[in-house]
Amino acid sequence: MSAARIHASAVVEDGARIGDGVAIGPFCHVGPEAVLAEGCELVSHVVVAGRTTIGPRTRIFPFASIGHQPQDLKFKGEPSTLSIGADCQIREGVTMNPGTAGGGMETVVGDRCAFLANSHVGHDCRVGNGVVFSNNVMLAGHCSVGDYAILGGGAAVIQFARVGAHAFVGGLSGLENDCIPYGMVVGNRAYLSGLNIIGLQRRGFAREDIHALRRAYRALFAPEGTLLERVEDVAVEFEAHPAVREILDFVREGGKRSICTPRGTPPAGPA
Incomplete structure (x- = not known):
């Protein structure tokens, strides 16, 4: 691997760990506890602060603020962290914050994610692999986003x-409620409008798997019975289908928010 390339106008503080082949462009600032793995690039005017680790080959564009203290008035300077995976693209003006004592002390972003201009990842969030945030997406604190989810421009996700x-x-x-795996939500306030069929097709899901998900979706959000009763019915019928089981496990696990349901159906309370 080649040595790091650091522009003369950049500030890299003592203690920062800079991997092979890292490129740090004009007017960047890298704090003393930051870790940049091999092949990372800070294009220009990028700030990497705090206890932030950035994975290999991740590229960060101008005016991104990565790792500054969380936007949480309860934060008291605790040694929380931000970890970003490999091969991510972090575009202009993106902000990402580390964790807090009230949320597990870490914010984690997976591999191969794309965060478009001015999107935000709040404190204590967990973002999976292959996730896309379009421009101006706002992810409040303590949220989780599963693998390959896509959030459209200007979408806002409430904390937890x-x-x-x-x-x-x-x-x-x-979005003020939980969105099931493979689901599609739209509107303000968002409602479940169906399955992300186009996304499933693009990801290479087989036709029979998509048909099974459609049948399970119709049964799961039928008007009869409670959601948890329907979960158990669907579990029996689709016992051998892993994608359906993923939805059922998501509903059973529950959280602090209700499950987002189709329009005209009250949101289902936390399990």
């Missing part, structure tokens, strides 16, 4: 909400 794997949150949506 969960977005399941392969889900799609429509642009300008205000």
